[in-house]
Amino acid sequence: MMKITVINTGGTFNKRYNPIKGQLEVPKDNIALNKIIESCHNVQFDIKNIxxxxxxxMTDVDRERICTEIQNSISDNIIIIHGTDTIHLTSAMIKKRIVDKKIVFTGAMVPMSIDESEATMNFSMALGFLSANPSLGTYIAMHGVVVNSSKLVKNREEGKFLIQE
Structure with missing residues (x-):
């Protein structure tokens, strides 16, 4: 059975509408993630909601905490759920510091609580990529591809991630 550590840092992937405050919030739970992984019967997940x-x-202190969680993980297969606005900053830091694990960042531009398809697809791509036993490294799984983390960039004008050659 494949073992994967999932580090859930929040981001749009997890956001839910708070009717009392009238705004989207990042909750301190794993409801969005749990909905996806309940269908994964051949994977053992170690979920860290940090x-x-x-x-x-997010601050550099938060990024340091992510690094520490990765380094302390018993699994060499890591999925990090991260907000899309600064995924490039965190993945660049991790790529420089941790070279002995397979790390896939993913997230969503639309909250799973609003539309389940994008978050589910992106997480599933990360999971499938790790199940194919890729080379050690840091990757991003978004919008139909999983590539080296330095090659995928958020195009804010178009609202999607594109491969940068």
Whole structure:
């Protein structure tokens, strides 16, 4: 059975509408993730819900915490759920510091609570990629591809991630 550590840091993937405050919030739970993984019967997940922030609010202290969680993980297969606005900053830091694991960042531009398809697809791509036993490294799984983390960039004008050659 494949073992995967999932580090859930929040981001749009997890956001839910708070009717009392009238805004989307990043909750401190794994409801969005749990909905996806309940269908994964051949994977053992170790879920670490560690930050619960929009990525625009993440700091270098948060990124250090992610590094520590990866280094302390008993699994060499890591999926990091991360907000899309600063996924490039965190993945660049991880890529420089951790070279002995297979790390796949993923997230969503639309909250799973609003539309399940994008978050489910992106997480499933990350999971499938790891099940194919890729080379050690840091990757991003978004919008139909899984590539080296330095090759996928968020195009803010178009609202999607594109491969940068």
């Amino acid at each position: 930050i619960s922030k929009d990525s625009l609010d």
